[in-house]
Amino acid sequence: MLKMSTSSQIEVAEAPVYDTVQPEPAGADVIVAGSVRAPINLVWQLFRPFGPEIMRWWPIYDWVKLEPPGHDVVGAVRHFKSNGRTYRERLILRDDSTYTEQYEFVDSDVPIPIERAITTVQMHAVSDLETEVRWSSETKVNPLFLPVVKFTQRQAYYGAIESLARYFNPAVEILDVRVVGATLHPIWGVVPPNAYVEARIGSSQSHRTRVRPLNTRPRWNENLQFNLGAMDRNIDISIWSASLGRDTLLGTAKVEIPSALGTDWSQLTVILHGAAAGELVIAVRRRPEFQVLRETMSLAKTLGSRLGKFVPPLGQLGFEISMLDMAFANIESVAQRYLSQTVGTALHLGNGQSATDLAGTLLLDIGRAAAGVQNTIEGLAGQALALAQQVIESIKQGDQAVYSYERYKRLAQIPDVPLENLPRMVKGLPLQELLTPPQLGAMLQRGLEYAYSQFNLVERFKTALLQRKDPYESFLHGWVKKQPAVVDHWKDDAEFCRQLIQGLHPLVIRTVRSLAEIPPALLSLSAQGKSLEELIRDRRLFILDYALLAELKLYRNMVFYAPIVLVYRELLDDGTSRLNLVGIQLTRNQGLNVVYTAASSPPNRYLYAKIQVACADNQYHQFISHLGIAHLAMEPFIIAHHNIFYAHPEHPIGRLLDPHMRQTIGINYMARQTLVAPKGAFTDTTFAPGTAQALQLFLSAWEMYDFTANSFPEDLAARGFDEAGTDGVQGYYYRDDGFKIWRALETYIGEVVNAVYANDNAVAADALIQQWALETSAPDRADIPGFPRAITSRTQLVRTLTNIVFQASAFHSAVNFPQIDYLSYIPNRPDSTLKKMPEGEDDITMDFIYFQALPNFFVSNFQVSFAMLLTTPAIDTLWNSPGLAKEFPEIHRRFKENLQKISSDINERNLALEALGKQPYPYLDPLRIATSVAI
Incomplete structure (x- = not known):
């Protein structure tokens, strides 16, 4: 590693005097100013909203x-809570020019009698990529309280500027x-100073040493720590x-942070x-956030090596973590250089180069993304540490013969929402439910595949932006x-449909059975020369209604709607048909609601309406169907199965279910520590x-859930689709392949049940089956809604078991494994959007869609990497599951033959689709269906 001289002396420019000691203008009690490295219009756009966007x-x-x-206009009053106190402030002036x-x-509940306080914030451009922000206040209060008020305001204003x-220059190092x-x-005639040192980087809050009294050669040997941003270059x-x-x-200096600085201390003179010019000796070093992850890995390795001889899977895990650590050590230097140099280059345009608002926005966004990567690494490390601690507790408890049920706790953001009514979860993490080393290894491999794919992502993204291409x-x-x-x-x-x-x-799609299901604004629409009433009569009209999203509020700076979509079955000239769009309604106002159609709407507004539908469907998919029904709702089934x-x-029924109950609790536990953790959740x-609100969305759906009514065949029937395809919809492969899997499972399970039980009375x-039902x-x-309290016939038992096995295997695979194909391209299906549909009738631009409305670099990176990780191929599939092969070899052989035929039929169809340039549907191929919810 390149090191600086241990005794370098450098001549530095005089640093400006801090704003806290500048004379305060008449009328102002406090004035604080600082620099923000971003174009003024971007800083103002971020700061300008007076409401919750400030968060x-x-x-x-x-x-x-x-x-x-x-x-949000002049005269608006905002009410907020901070540090345990509530306040109200009124906007009295806003000048965009x-x-x-x-x-x-x-007013406030703070016990200080403030008569009047006016705060002014003003910005001016220092350069194309730098803005000065000046915060000042004038306060009328009892003079006894003025020092306290001034101190509080000054700290708050510095915090705001920082x-x-x-936000524009996120921290990536320490x-x-x-x-x-x-x-x-x-100084002649002056007593020796009571010396202390104050240091600051950028607009961050300063740090200071202790005072050394009456000394011209003070010694401190104190460490000050700063979060270092990608654009920070100097220490004041x-x-x-x-x-x-x-x-x-007494004196000032501006010290340039050495570019070659590493993790070893380098001393500078x-x-x-200033008035008492002299020399100051400091030492500096950089510490990447990767160090947190390394320390956590070290703990995990220790855990594996110490306990591995008692618990063999942990010994294997410790070995794998050791191998990961070695790989990480090699990657670390590359990644650190990537973040510090590549991102730095992206954020600093060369002298004389004109930076457009668009380029400035998105290049700065890359900086935030780099910091987001670091924060994610740190968060993952913290979660790994929590998981390691839980592993220790699990080992202490040993195998548990009975799992305890636990309820979710209410969240401070939605205290009135009874999250305790969500599906029950297991208490803690039982030792038997730890993810296996092969599963962890497969997830690690998938994560590294993504990391290796994206080493040059920032450069590719930046090039696309500067060339005005799709980034x-x-x-x-x-x-x-x-x-x-x-x-x-x-x-x-056609692709959307x-x-x-x-x-x-x-x-979500379902058949429309009457005009009463259609909102008034959509009733006048038609398709292929047919009115909606005629389309309903011909069984050609379908609807998608995302009503549950209407119960939620917009959050942070993100936007979503609760749209209603009409789709029809378009008859083609060759005698086939396909689905196509009739119209979209995004809002649910009492009065006017805009309807978007291909014929009547400006093209980009129409496109953005479809993006909003995709975003809404994404919330239903991820939080109701995937996280909710596939993951969280399976957990109480597994607890009940284990306890009985x-x-x-x-017991043959317990053994039949066993392969479909594995690793789900372990993966759910990880999700509760990361994806939906009470604090710091990735999804937030x-x-x-x-x-x-995502959990609230699932709760709303869960409150309508019924085990029998929501089974695969019953759900399709309720939406107007059946096995025979009398609905006329072609290419509904989830329905077609799903029924093949359902019937194969039903036959297999039926043969097992008939072999175990001579009749319904048996x-x-x-007693065990009845205990399990109870x-x-x-x-x-x-507490599974709709689950039978007693099972009294072979038919009922077969239907019940088939429903559970299908949900754990085929259903989860259908909503999980397509993610990398459809979520990796952000415009197709964004996790969030950032802009409402603009008012008016004029068309919007693709620049608005790409560079303002769609997710930023950080969210996009999360979306793609998350989709990549969750589609880690299954190790245990429906095809290779041993099932009850030993107990019932002939039944198992017939089941395997059935699955093989289904797989061959699906592959043959998919090859034919690909030959025509169409997208295959491989997700319910038995050779790919995961046996359980293990990812």
Whole structure:
């Protein structure tokens, strides 16, 4: 590693005096200014909203809301809570031409009698990529309280400027500054100073040493720690003499942070400028956030090596983590250089180069993405540490014969929503439910495949931006394969509708049976010369209604709608048919609701309406169908199965279910620590409703769930589809392949049940089966809505078992494994959007869609990497599951033959589709269906 001299002396420019000691203008009690490295219009655009949008960049708030009528205009009053206190402020001036905003104090529960307080924020451009932000206040209060108020305001204003600065220049490293000592030139006739050092980077809050009294050669040897942003280049240092009145400034310096600085300390001698010029000795070093992950890996390795001899899987895990650590050590230097140099290059345009607003926005966004990657690494490390601690507790507890049920806790963001009514989860993480090393290894491999695919992602993304090309194709590289049908045709109505039945969420579309189901604004539409009434009569009209999203509120800076979509079966000239769009309604107003159609709407507005539908469907898919029904709802089934059959491992029904119960609790536990954790959840800043409301969305669906009514055949029937295809819809492969799998499982399970039980009475007399039914249905235990409290016939038992096995295998595979194909291209199906549909009738631009409305780089990177990880190929599939091969070899052989035929039929069909240039549907191929919810 390149090191600096341990005794370098550098001449530095005189640093500007800090704003806190500048004379305050008449009328102002406090004035604070700082620099934000971003174009002024971007800083103003971020700062300008007076309502809850402020939480996007200033993290001091528990909540913020505008009081009725809720319009963000001069005169608006915002009510907020911060640090346990509530406040109200009124906007009294906003001038977009001078970048000025002014607001006044209304009231608070703080016990200080403030009579009047006016705060003014003004910005001016220092350069194309730098903005000065000046915060000042004028306060009328009892003079006894004025020092406290001034101190509080000054700290708040510095915090605000730092938060703005860090939004555009996020921290990617830790910089340690060790203040060693100083040699100060004495000032004639003045007593030696009470010296202390203050340091600051950018607009961050300053850090200071302790005071060394009456000393011209003070020694501190104190460490100051800073979060270092990708664009931070200098340390501003000042040395002061403390006094009872106003501290005296002795000297200043601006120290450039050495570009070659590493993790070893490098000592510098700094020349001070000022009244008591002299020298200051400091030492500096950089520490990447990767170090946190390395330390966590070290703990996990220790855990594996110490406990591996007692628990063999942990020994294997410890070995795999050791191998990961070695690989990480090799990657670390590459990744660190990638973040510090590549991102730095992206953020700093060369001198004289004109930076457009668009390029400035998105290149700065790359910086935030780099910091997001670092924060994600740190978050993952913290979660790994929590998981390691839970593993220790699991080992202490040993195998558990009985799992305890636990309820979800309510969240502070939605305290009135009874999340305790969500499906029950297991208490803790039982030892038997730890993810196996092969599964962890497969996930690691998948993650590394994505990492290797994206080493040059920033450069690809930046090049696309500067060439004004679609930047979202930058993610499709290496192991992240481009799907031409999606990327090349995502704007087409036919492709949009194809995905409603062949994509990753074919579960919302349903047949329209009467005009009463259609909102008034859509009733006048028609298609292929037919009115809606005629289409209904011909069984050619379908609807998608995302009503549950209407119960949620917009969150942070993200946007979503609760749309209603009409689709019809278009008859083609060759005698076939396909689905096509009739119209879209995004809003649910009492009065006017805009309807978007291909014929009547400006093309880009129409396209953005379809994007909003895709975003809404994404929330239903991820939080109701995937996380909710496939993952969380399976957990109480598994707890009940374990509690009944653990002590009776020989029972054939318990053994039949066993392969479909494995690893789900382990993967759910990980999800509760990361994806939907109460604090710091990945989904809170990436999915439109945020984590808390996402759980609320699933709860609304779960409250309508019924085990029998929501089975695969019953759900399709309720939506107007059947096995015979009397609905006329062609290409509904989830329905077609799903029924093949359902019938194969039903036949196999039926043969097993008939071999175990001679008749219905034998089923009713099986005490374990009745205990299992009660355990699964009882309100104080698994509490599965609609699950039978007693099972009294072979037919009922077969139907019940088939439903469980299908849900754990085929259903989860259908909503999980298509994700990489349909989510890796962001415009096709974004996790969130950032802009409402603009008012008016004029068309919008593709620049608006690409560069303002669609997710930023960080969210996009999360979406693609998340889709990649979740589609880790299954290790245990329906095809290779041993099932009951030993107990019933002939039944198992026939089951395997049936699955083989289904697989051959699906592959033959998919090859024919690909030959025609169409997208295959391989997700319900038995050779690919995961046996259980293990990812």
